[in-house]
Amino acid sequence: MSRKAFSRLVLGVTAVCVLAPAALLLVWSVTGRWPWPRLTPETYSLRTLRELLLGSGGFLPLLGSSIALAGATAALATAVALLTARATAFYSFPGRGLARFCGILPLLVPGTVLAMGLHLAFLRLGLADTVVGVLLVHLVSALPYCIAILTDVTAAVGLALEEQAAVLGAPPLTAFRGATLPRLAPGILSSMSMAFTISYSQYFSTLLIGGGRVRTLALVLVPYIQSGDRPLAAAYAAVFTGSALLVFALFEWAIRRMERRGAL
Amino acid sequence: MRKQRTAFFLLLPLLGVTALVLAACGFVLAQSLGHVPAFGLEELTFSYYLAIFRDGEFLRSLGVSLGIAAASALLAALLGTAVCAALTVGGRKGRGLTYVLRLPILVPHAVVALFTILLFSQTGLLARATFALGLIGDFTQFPQLLYTPGYQGAVAAYLWKEVPFVAYFTLALMSGVSDTLGEAAEDLGASPLRSFFSVTLPLSLPAVCRATLIIFIFAFGGYELPLLLGATVPKALPVEAYLAYMSPQLRDRPYAMAMYGVILALSVAMAALYAVLTRRLLRRMEGSGHE
Numbered sequence: 101m102s103r104k105a106f107s108r109l110v111l112g113v114t115a116v117c118v119l120a121p122a123a124l125l126l127v128w129s130v131t132g133r134w135p136w137p138r139l140t141p142e143t144y145s146l147r148t149l150r151e152l153l154l155g156s157g158g159f160l161p162l163l164g165s166s167i168a169l170a171g172a173t174a175a176l177a178t179a180v181a182l183l184t185a186r187a188t189a190f191y192s193f194p195g196r197g198l199a200r201f202c203g204i205l206p207l208l209v210p211g212t213v214l215a216m217g218l219h220l221a222f223l224r225l226g227l228a229d230t231v232v233g234v235l236l237v238h239l240v241s242a243l244p245y246c247i248a249i250l251t252d253v254t255a256a257v258g259l260a261l262e263e264q265a266a267v268l269g270a271p272p273l274t275a276f277r278g279a280t281l282p283r284l285a286p287g288i289l290s291s292m293s294m295a296f297t298i299s300y301s302q303y304f305s306t307l308l309i310g311g312g313r314v315r316t317l318a319l320v321l322v323p324y325i326q327s328g329d330r331p332l333a334a335a336y337a338a339v340f341t342g343s344a345l346l347v348f349a350l351f352e353w354a355i356r357r358m359e360r361r362g363a364l
Numbered sequence: 365m366r367k368q369r370t371a372f373f374l375l376l377p378l379l380g381v382t383a384l385v386l387a388a389c390g391f392v393l394a395q396s397l398g399h400v401p402a403f404g405l406e407e408l409t410f411s412y413y414l415a416i417f418r419d420g421e422f423l424r425s426l427g428v429s430l431g432i433a434a435a436s437a438l439l440a441a442l443l444g445t446a447v448c449a450a451l452t453v454g455g456r457k458g459r460g461l462t463y464v465l466r467l468p469i470l471v472p473h474a475v476v477a478l479f480t481i482l483l484f485s486q487t488g489l490l491a492r493a494t495f496a497l498g499l500i501g502d503f504t505q506f507p508q509l510l511y512t513p514g515y516q517g518a519v520a521a522y523l524w525k526e527v528p529f530v531a532y533f534t535l536a537l538m539s540g541v542s543d544t545l546g547e548a549a550e551d552l553g554a555s556p557l558r559s560f561f562s563v564t565l566p567l568s569l570p571a572v573c574r575a576t577l578i579i580f581i582f583a584f585g586g587y588e589l590p591l592l593l594g595a596t597v598p599k600a601l602p603v604e605a606y607l608a609y610m611s612p613q614l615r616d617r618p619y620a621m622a623m624y625g626v627i628l629a630l631s632v633a634m635a636a637l638y639a640v641l642t643r644r645l646l647r648r649m650e651g652s653g654h655e
Binding site: 103106111115117118121124136137179184187191199203206209210212216218220236301318322330333337340344348 | 367368371372374375376377378379381382384385387388389390391392395446447449450451453454461464465467468469470471472473474475476477478479480481482483487491492493496524527528531556578584585586587588591592602605606609621624628631632635
């Protein structure tokens with residue numbers, strides 16, 4: 101088998117495996133009845149959409165609070181990661197290796213253990229069952245990925261332009277904002293979209309630390325899957341995933357625009 | 365020389381996060397050693413660890429979770445590397461597929477569990493297709509893939525998410541190596557296959573191994589997929605631990621924390637093993653370079 105043929109075969113199979121379940125989900129979300137052993141639904145219905153939008157679940161507020169929480173996580177994690185990346189990329193100090201290790205530390209602690217430990221800590225700190233507590237656990241989970249993305253980008257952009265601006269008399273923050281920030285922007289946006297996705301998908305940590313007071317889409321989706329109402333679970337999952345993809349596409353569009361403008 | 369004090373201020377938020385992570389681990393470990401002052405337990409003891417390791421149900425749960433993690437990580441590494449190789453060989457044309465590959469990275473685990481149910485359950489699409497082909501006469505004849513002690517469903521769901529993750533994670537390094545050293549090997553007369561297996565693949569291994577470790581730790585401590593797709597007995601360790609945590613018997617708390625302690629200890633041990641192995645591998649590669 102030739103190289104190109106192998107490549108095409110593998111990529112084709114991959115694309116089908118990735119996309120087929122997503123298509124199946126969309127079909128199920130508008131299914132009325134789909135009895136065994138039919139290969140296609142017997143009837144289609146918009147019942148699920150009606151229940152989502154008009155039902156007692158309060159779907160739209162839930163969507164809003166999930167997006168707000170994920171957006172806050174994205175902004176916070178990216179800001180912390182940006183500061184960390186600058187410190188480890190541009191300064192040499194004793195313990196720089198340790199600082200880098202701290203950046204990946206949350207990856208070495210499994211999510212369930214992290215959530216349980218933080219829950220115990222937050223009980224002491226009065227942060228259990230609060231939005232701030234949930235925000236913090238999402239931040240810790242997202243941070244290592246943001247640091248990895250931004251450390252590479254920060255090192256690649258370098259300091260040369262910023263130092264030139266400083267030599268010409270710009271105060272440090274102005275030099276950073278004018279010379280470095282625009283070129284960091286694509287990295288900042290991809291870090292934000294990564295953190296957004298991670299926060300948006302958290303289930304266990306939100307359940308445990310939110311204590312049922314902080315409700316997100318991920319939290320209510322699981323009982324729907326367990327309930328066995330496949331069309332409704334599928335509709336929930338489709339809207340959940342779709343809204344995440346939409347936000348992601350927005351970030352992507354912004355990155356593209358900035359790259360085009362930067363290239364001019 | 366830039367000022368060290370500035371670096372310290374820049375690192376303050378990270379130090380805060382690190383303190384939170386260490387405090388989290390500390391609380392879990394302290395309670396697992398029997399220190400829960402709120403419940404009147406003060407004395408430090410290993411007895412809770414000893415007790416769970418004598419408990420058959422815990423040992424089965426541990427086995428299940430190790431199995432899920434190992435199967436997901438190794439299969440994802442193997443298949444993900446193949447996809448990555450196909451992308452590297454495919455050149456620019458295949459790059460449109462990187463968008464498709466990012467989809468599973470974005471889709472939450474609970475949604476992937478639903479995918480798995482819609483496809484692999486006994487009334488799922490695959491069972492219907494098998495029936496349509498006349499291979500089975502009734503849905504009860506379709507093999508049970510979900511809610512089984514083998515956790516095939518959970519592994520399948522992890523693979524859907526993690527094969528693209530490995531490919532995506534490795535792509536930058538592999539295509540970089542392939543465009544430079546891989547090409548050079550071919551210019552010197554190596555066949556494409558030989559160039560891939562003796563140059564491109566070994567040099568891409570660090571990224572593959574790091575991705576494998578991340579997946580192992582993630583799947584070992586993962587909660588949603590084994591909860592939604594797994595058997596009632598034996599449960600995966602994180603599910604079992606949470607159940608023990610929710611127990612109305614407050615004095616059982618240290619047993620639950622000991623289970624979390626085991627999850628933590630084994631994950632850290634895997635990471636340490638990985639660090640030692642990669643360091644040795646690097647040294648050997650450098651050593652053979654001098655010969």
